[in-house]
Amino acid sequence: MTGYELWLFLHSSAVVVWIGGGVLAQVFGVLTQRARNPVESAAYGRNMGWVARWVFLPSSVVVILTGMALTEDGNWGWDQPFVLVGLLGGLAVMAVAFSYVTPRLARVGARMSAEGPSPPLLAEMNRLVWIARGLLLVLFVIVFMTVTKLGT
Numbered sequence: 001m002t003g004y005e006l007w008l009f010l011h012s013s014a015v016v017v018w019i020g021g022g023v024l025a026q027v028f029g030v031l032t033q034r035a036r037n038p039v040e041s042a043a044y045g046r047n048m049g050w051v052a053r054w055v056f057l058p059s060s061v062v063v064i065l066t067g068m069a070l071t072e073d074g075n076w077g078w079d080q081p082f083v084l085v086g087l088l089g090g091l092a093v094m095a096v097a098f099s100y101v102t103p104r105l106a107r108v109g110a111r112m113s114a115e116g117p118s119p120p121l122l123a124e125m126n127r128l129v130w131i132a133r134g135l136l137l138v139l140f141v142i143v144f145m146t147v148t149k150l151g152t
Helices: 003-035 038-073 081-115 119-148
Strands: none
Touching: 003 038, 003 119, 038 081, 038 119, 081 119
């Protein structure tokens, strides 16, 4: 196994965890909304805050770092469109997801547990879920760009 193949394996595995987990989080979000159960909504918010911190954040860091290693080891230029979209897009998704969506989702879940659900809290959770869906869409665009090497 070459160094490039190792980086590619680690990169691909972390992408699967990050995006696959994001898709599963959205499925559970839809199921939670359909249940219209405030206790489930609160648990969803709390749980997604934990999953984001302990699963999505580490896997996203691995994606970025191994992507950089692949760029260097694979002799790809840093000016290639797919490299720029992958790096800058990944960092942008991370910034929004982990500095905005994740802490707010955890707070909304905690408030729902402590105070009970209310229309404003449910609306805030719904808004955060829609933002997360948008971020997931961006990740799929990045995967498309990097797999097809669009722009090279």
